[in-house]
Amino acid sequence: MEIDQTMPKPEIAPPTGKLGVMTVGMGAVATTFIAGVELLRRGAAPAVGSLTQLGTIRLGKRTEGRSPRIKDFLPLAGLDRLVFGGWDIFPDSAYEAAQKAGVLDGPHQARVKRFLQGIRPMKAAFQQDYVRRLDGPHVKKAKNKFELAEQLRQDIRAFRRKSGASRLVMIWCASTEIFLKPHKVHQTVESFERAMKQNHPAIAPSMLYAWAAMREGVPFANGAPNLTVDIPAIQQLAQENGVPIAGKDFKTGQTLMKTIIAPGLKARMIGVNGWFSTNILGNRDGEVLDDPASFKTKEESKLGSLEYIFQPHLYEQLYNGIYHKVRINYYPPRRDNKEGWDNIDIFGWLGYPMQIKVDFLCRDSILAAPLALDLVLFLDLAQRAGMRGIQEWLSFYFKSPMCAPKLYPEHDLFIQLMKLKNTLRWMKGETLITHLGREYYD
Numbered sequence: 001m002e003i004d005q006t007m008p009k010p011e012i013a014p015p016t017g018k019l020g021v022m023t024v025g026m027g028a029v030a031t032t033f034i035a036g037v038e039l040l041r042r043g044a045a046p047a048v049g050s051l052t053q054l055g056t057i058r059l060g061k062r063t064e065g066r067s068p069r070i071k072d073f074l075p076l077a078g079l080d081r082l083v084f085g086g087w088d089i090f091p092d093s094a095y096e097a098a099q100k101a102g103v104l105d106g107p108h109q110a111r112v113k114r115f116l117q118g119i120r121p122m123k124a125a126f127q128q129d130y131v132r133r134l135d136g137p138h139v140k141k142a143k144n145k146f147e148l149a150e151q152l153r154q155d156i157r158a159f160r161r162k163s164g165a166s167r168l169v170m171i172w173c174a175s176t177e178i179f180l181k182p183h184k185v186h187q188t189v190e191s192f193e194r195a196m197k198q199n200h201p202a203i204a205p206s207m208l209y210a211w212a213a214m215r216e217g218v219p220f221a222n223g224a225p226n227l228t229v230d231i232p233a234i235q236q237l238a239q240e241n242g243v244p245i246a247g248k249d250f251k252t253g254q255t256l257m258k259t260i261i262a263p264g265l266k267a268r269m270i271g272v273n274g275w276f277s278t279n280i281l282g283n284r285d286g287e288v289l290d291d292p293a294s295f296k297t298k299e300e301s302k303l304g305s306l307e308y309i310f311q312p313h314l315y316e317q318l319y320n321g322i323y324h325k326v327r328i329n330y331y332p333p334r335r336d337n338k339e340g341w342d343n344i345d346i347f348g349w350l351g352y353p354m355q356i357k358v359d360f361l362c363r364d365s366i367l368a369a370p371l372a373l374d375l376v377l378f379l380d381l382a383q384r385a386g387m388r389g390i391q392e393w394l395s396f397y398f399k400s401p402m403c404a405p406k407l408y409p410e411h412d413l414f415i416q417l418m419k420l421k422n423t424l425r426w427m428k429g430e431t432l433i434t435h436l437g438r439e440y441y442d
């Protein structure tokens, strides 16, 4: 949403009671997130990478010296109030899943073993047609997709009851589905629900979770590049039921680097001829993305950022016809420790060519887990503040940010951060910061 200083600030309900976090998928990202929250609660590790936990926000003029922590400025749910549940196609507890994912080291795993053993996924809504490299036994059965989604609604209610949570948030941390295009059955709630009953192929499992979340009034974040909440039917339900939604595809490794470097090059009017990005990745996500149909979904999500940041229609001499290529190669020995290489062919004054090479040896889920935490806390805040539908101010977290149909998505990380912080200021009735600063000199 665009924030206008004149819009009245929202009333924010206090975060009383527990916040139930439902992860769709309990793989590498979800278990690293859940285990991480428990380690933070025990004071065993710092919350590195999390804006809600470590970030500050400047308020008022620079001379006022007011920069509280974001978590002290806003009524966010405390980490001690989070309870976890979710679904997976494997029945493993979160502990077994974390062991298999192999992201956390032995001592960290041991410290939260009991806690993770207590979290068991519910049976998933899954169909292999949508994730071809994956199959598992822990799946629901039903006559049609509508009934499957109704079962998910029952799960949500049962989790709410059992966990004693007063509010819930759902976050998609499951696999990337095959590439799907918007279809006419996605247009309205009526056509969508009819299509569910007819087992229409345009309705992917991820949409069933999103539909169930909307019907139950549960905010939804989409950590994968799937279409899921990018369709009018789900967005209409989000509006009608007062539910915030955000997506899509966590912005973590290579795309994070891209949206840090590209705005800098553009700020200095440095030209770019080509940007070649390749990765090796050996976790289950890498295996799923080895299927061309799932990779296509990821590729679309990864390719958009440069086009929008460089605006070649405005800067023809600098960015017209950039050759942009992205590759992901499944390479099991590296497991979750992805290596991403970028070769950037740039040019400067008088057109002289130069090159930049980036070799990012990252840990995929270590980068994604704090984003999951922030998204859960911010979506809960948004709902308590009566903010419904697409939460564009959370673009900061996504490779392929959602926005209103008439807008283009904002990919520049620094504009995204400014938008996020101004939204927080607006929520508390603080002056938005424009960085004009004339008043210090007049």
Ligand SMILES: NC(=O)c1ccc[n+]([C@@H]2O[C@H](COP(=O)([O-])OP(=O)(O)OC[C@H]3O[C@@H](n4cnc5c(N)ncnc54)[C@H](O)[C@@H]3O)[C@@H](O)[C@H]2O)c1
Pocket: 024, 025, 026, 027, 028, 029, 030, 087, 088, 089, 090, 101, 124, 125, 126, 127, 131, 134, 136, 172, 173, 174, 175, 176, 205, 206, 223, 224, 225, 249, 250, 251, 252, 253, 283, 284, 285, 363, 364, 365, 367, 368
């Ligand atoms: N780690 C990152 O940096 C990063 C960044 C951006 C996006 N993502 C996306 O986040 C998602 C999770 O990544 P990961 O590394 O944890 O993958 P993962 O394979 O370790 O975990 C995904 C889990 O989802 C389960 N699953 C698949 N379909 C399901 C369904 N319909 N219902 C319930 N469970 C289902 C799988 O069994 C698996 O356990 C992927 O889509 C990935 O592309 C990750």
